[in-house]
Amino acid sequence: MEVDQLQRNFLEYTNLLFREGFLDGQFSQLQLLQDESNPDFVFEVVSLFFEDSERLLNDLTIALDQQNVDFKKIDAHVHQLKGSSSSIGAQRVKNTCIAFRDVCLEQNAEGCLRCLQQVKQEYLLVKTKLEALLRVRVPHLFSLEQQIVAAGGAIPMLNDFC
């Protein structure tokens, strides 16, 4: 029952994230690329996204904190963040970045600060959700054991059935 339930939870949660717009079709694409030879692909890409995003958000904070704001640089960072969020299907982050770039074009520093706040917020939201999702990964053979143990069960030994 454990495995089925876990799998069902995973699907349900993924569907929820799709419905709420946190994830889009590109996330499904990533799932297509995961298989027995690459069982942790989604987890790996999402982890890279987290690292990348945190670096970019940090750079953006610094850039907007300058006396003379370099809007070109800001645009470049936002473009990168837009790209990576789009590549993993983090739809709301991506959309916030699109809006951010428009404000950047206007060279509106205050507007940019507001956008940065928004992006940070959206990023944290999707990060929390993805972390929750990926903790409930569809188990493959050896982690089934881990799941069973974690669920307080024992791994049945062959002797038990003799």
Place this chain on the structure above:
Amino acid sequence: MAINGVFSRFKMLDKNEGVNNLSPFTDSHEVHVLAVDDSLVDRKVIERLLKITSCKVTAVESGRRALQILGFDEEKTSVGFDGFKVDLIITDYFMPGMTGYELLKKIKGSSNFREIPVVIMSSENVLARIDRCLEEGAEDFIVKPVKLSDVRRLKSYMFGENRIHTKDREFNKRKIDVSLSPSSDEVMSNQSSPSISPRSFSSSPTSHSTTFLDSHIRRLKTSNHD
């Protein structure tokens, strides 16, 4: 893999016209793709997309690095330079330093490397940009985020059994644009019109099947990326 470079085999096929059923890209030979993208996330994704379609992949983070790894600067001294061989270059458009477009120009401007097909990827669906790339000799233009179907299609029409030969492919590309243009025998470029600027060449009609470029352009016009 001690193969003498895929492209030399491809050229051999050109000369041996009788051997038209022989695909050099059988299961025993993997298509080698050089992927260029400054984004770590995108590199990981494109690498996986290509590997899952049975390509060998080398992923680098810049145009400079790509040229370096190709042995670009050594071309002048390379008689029988049997180094790094690629069958396809797929590159992001927007990169710091050298853009994908600049990389494309370098490749197409080189006698040693111009035969390597180059595909451009971009998150921005700007027809003028697409046009500029195609004019410069890009094989195709993929709007990001890249999907499995994009890579499969690309691999299939470029290296599949029903692939169109390089020369014919270029004719076909132009032929399709002829159908968009009311006039012929005129080379029109750099038109800033919302539709794809037509190019026509006086070429003898070759039997052409719809290339995926055609359907791809249709997809760009009707879909709403970004």
